[in-house]
Amino acid sequence: MTASNTTVTRERLLLVCPGRGTYNAPEWGSLKRQASGSEWLARFDAQRREAGLPSLRELDGEIPFRQSLHGRGEHASPLIYACALADMQAIDPERYEVVAVTGNSMGWYIALAGSGALTPEDAHHLIGTMGQMMQETLVGGQVLYPWVDEQWRPQWSLRRDLLGLVERLHGEQGAALYLSIDLGGMLVFGGNEVGLARLTEALPPRERFPMRLHQHSAFHTPLQQEVREAARQRLTDAPFRVPRVPMIDGRGHVWTPWSTAPQALWDYTLGEQLVAPYDYTAALRVGIREFAPDRIVIPGPGATLGGATAQALIQLGWKGLDSKEAFQARQADDPLLICMGMPEQRDWLLR
Structure with a gap:
């Protein structure tokens, strides 16, 4: 008699990467807890020291939180990215399959790393550079x-x-x-x-x-035209590549592993994405309709994107959701939306 093989069906996840405004005083120290010994964090900090900037470990664990400092683009954006990267890497691949990646605003840059369209280090360079340029210009x-x-x-x-x-x-x-x-x-x-x-x-x-x-700044508006032109000159050689996992951008367009031209991805990221409205709701709509996830996951830091995401899911009527009350009841029983910035929800996904 031959023993039967047991096939474990992995849950399908739509990964939604957070944008600016998600690393605040309550999140100070979260990177130290999640990624203090990571080799990639050491490489990020080496890049920052070379640029004359305080390391992420210093900002997250040694320099007391000040909104005027930690909220600056050259610090906030890399901190958010590093926290999100630590969470993405903590998801158990034997139980969960990430079927698509998207993000809100700056979260698009994080999605580039989450999908494999940029290496972690190249994404860190892109995110740090864009954060600094936005801060220096600070238009509107x-x-x-x-x-x-x-x-x-x-x-x-x-x-x-x-x-x-x-x-x-x-x-x-x-x-x-x-x-x-x-x-x-x-x-x-x-x-x-x-x-x-x-x-x-x-x-x-x-x-x-x-x-x-x-x-x-007045992100995603024509007022960012100067930043757009400067970014295209400064990041001409940004090494974009074909993603391993489909990505959904701020128009609802899907970039797949079998159809993406890296040059077109560069052109969108450092072009239209900077000066045209970012439709996060459209990205979610495409994500749930085209990829049929079992759950939606928002990496940390924080959980401020959770409310907006739930509101979009109610608009879309996903899995019968029609109100805040219905959403909260479902979350208490079997959460459809997991915010990894909340420890009790993060534990669902760990290896």
């Missing part, structure tokens, strides 16, 4: 405002009104305003100081909104 800023109700259900008329308001204000008395990120149940607007001031005055106060995002 971003304002965040929700368009869902208290149960995270979409209010489509409010969304239309918000987009219409921005369109009306743009161009008046020197105001420049654009949609920057379509972020689940929130819209992120980018603009110059005149535009943001007029928008903030026009928006009805709603709890803590409108919210001005600290040390953020």
